[in-house]
Amino acid sequence: MLAPNNVESIIGTIIASVISFLISIIIMPFFIRYLIKNKYVVKDRHKSNNPDVPRPGGPILLLSFVIGELIIFSLTGFHEIIGIIITTIIAFLIGIIDDFKTMPGWFKPATLIIAAIPLILFHVHENHLNIIFGDVLIPILYIPLILIVIPLAGNTINSIDVFNGVASGILIISMLPLMVSTLLFAKFEVFLIEIPFLASLLAFYRFHKYPSKIFPGDSGTLLMGAIYGSFAIASQSEVIAIITLLPAIMNSFLFLSSVRRIVEHRQLKARPVTLKDDYTLEASNDTTAPITLVRLILLDGSLSENQIIHKIFRLGIFSSCLSFFTIFLQYLVLHIK
Amino acid sequence: MKFLDLRFFILFMWGIVMLACISIIFIISPMSKHLIHEKNSIIILQTSLIQAILALIIVGILIFILIKFQKIYLYKKLKAKKKN
Numbered sequence: 069m070l071a072p073n074n075v076e077s078i079i080g081t082i083i084a085s086v087i088s089f090l091i092s093i094i095i096m097p098f099f100i101r102y103l104i105k106n107k108y109v110v111k112d113r114h115k116s117n118n119p120d121v122p123r124p125g126g127p128i129l130l131l132s133f134v135i136g137e138l139i140i141f142s143l144t145g146f147h148e149i150i151g152i153i154i155t156t157i158i159a160f161l162i163g164i165i166d167d168f169k170t171m172p173g174w175f176k177p178a179t180l181i182i183a184a185i186p187l188i189l190f191h192v193h194e195n196h197l198n199i200i201f202g203d204v205l206i207p208i209l210y211i212p213l214i215l216i217v218i219p220l221a222g223n224t225i226n227s228i229d230v231f232n233g234v235a236s237g238i239l240i241i242s243m244l245p246l247m248v249s250t251l252l253f254a255k256f257e258v259f260l261i262e263i264p265f266l267a268s269l270l271a272f273y274r275f276h277k278y279p280s281k282i283f284p285g286d287s288g289t290l291l292m293g294a295i296y297g298s299f300a301i302a303s304q305s306e307v308i309a310i311i312t313l314l315p316a317i318m319n320s321f322l323f324l325s326s327v328r329r330i331v332e333h334r335q336l337k338a339r340p341v342t343l344k345d346d347y348t349l350e351a352s353n354d355t356t357a358p359i360t361l362v363r364l365i366l367l368d369g370s371l372s373e374n375q376i377i378h379k380i381f382r383l384g385i386f387s388s389c390l391s392f393f394t395i396f397l398q399y400l401v402l403h404i405k
Numbered sequence: 406m407k408f409l410d411l412r413f414f415i416l417f418m419w420g421i422v423m424l425a426c427i428s429i430i431f432i433i434s435p436m437s438k439h440l441i442h443e444k445n446s447i448i449i450l451q452t453s454l455i456q457a458i459l460a461l462i463i464v465g466i467l468i469f470i471l472i473k474f475q476k477i478y479l480y481k482k483l484k485a486k487k488k489n
Contacts, residue, residue, distance in 0.1 A: 197429075199426040199429050199430060200423070200426045201426055201427060201430045202430050202434060203434075204429055204430070204433055204434040204437050205434075205437035205438075205440050205441065206433075206437065206453065206456060207440070207449065207453075208449065208450065208453035209453050209456055209457055209460070212457075307422065307426060310422060311419055311422055314415045314418050314419065315415065317418070318414060318415065318418060321471070321475075322475065325472055325475060351486075359479065361411075364411060364414075364479075364482065365411065367482050367483070367486050368486075379411075383411060383412065383415060386412050386415060387415050387419070390415070390416070390419045394419075394423075
C-alpha cells in the first residue's frame, strides 16, 4: 500500500511527465521554424538532396526536462533534483558554446567536469558503490568517480550521435533497464524524477528520428548524457547504466583506441565511412581512418543510413537484455544474502 | 551467435564489466569494512588512496584485455571481409 504522499507524488509525476512531453511536442515545430528562418541549419549529407536540418534542438529538450523536474521538486522537496538540474544546465551551456563556436577536442571532456560539481554539492550520490554482487564503501573515492562519470556519459552520447535519431533512440532504450534498476534498488523519488526525462526524450525522438526534422546539436547530446549520468549516480545503478550503454561505449572505446588522443570528428583527415553514389555507406579502406561502431557494422557490406540506425538500435536492445539479466543477478544476490 | 557478430563483442565487454565487479568485491570491498567506524581521517585517506590505486590497476588490466580482444576481433573481421 502506497502512503498518501507517495500517491500525491505519483500523480504529480504523471502530470509533470505529460507537461514535459507536451512542451516538446507543441513548442518544437515553432522552434524548428525559428531556426530555419535564422539559418541555424546544417546539411544532412547522408541524403540524396542534402537537405538543411535545423540545429540545435537542445534548448527545447532542456526546457521540457527542467519544467517537469521543477514540478516534481515542488511536490516532493527532493533536493537532489536541483543538483541534477544545475548539472544539466551547465552541460547544456558547454554544448551550446560548441554548437556555435568550433572548440578544440579537449573542451567538452574538460569542461564537463565542472558540470559534475553540483552533484557533489547537493550530495546526489551515496557513499556506497553498488556493484551487482554487493556494494563497496568508498566515501572519498566516490567524488572523483562523479567527476569522471559525467564527462564520460556526455561524450559517449555525443559521439554516438552520428545518424538521424540514434542518440535519442539509444537513450530511450537505455532508460528502461535504468528505471527498472532504480525502482528495485534505489529511492522511489529517483524513479519519479526519471519519468519526465523519458517523456521529454520520447517527444524529442518524434522530431529527431529518421528523417530528422531537427538535430540535437552538442547542447542536446551533452545534456542528455549528463542527465543519464546523473540518474545513474542518484539511483546507484552505475554498472547497469554502463551495460545498457555498451554499444555507445564500444564506439568511444574503438575510436579512442584507434586515434589514441581526444579529438573532434571534424578534425580528422580520414573518414571511417564513405558515402557511395547511391547514398549507401561503406567502410573506409583507409588504414589511417578511425575505427568506429558504424565502420565495424559496415565491414559486413554497404548499408543505407536507415539500415545502420536499425542495426545500432538492435545492439542497444541486446545490451538492454544483458542489463535486465544483470538486474536479475543483483536481485538474486540481494535476496540470497 | 558467431564470433564476428557485433553482439559477441558486446557480450565480451559485458563479461569484462562483470569481471571488474567481481574483482572489486574480492579485492577492494574487504578494505572498506574497517572504514565504517573509522574516525581518523588520515586512515580513511590512506585506505582510499590504496583502493584508488588498486581500482586503477584492475581497470588497466581489463582495458588491456579488451584492447587485445579488439585487435583479434578486427583482424578476423577484416580477414572475413577479404574472403568475401
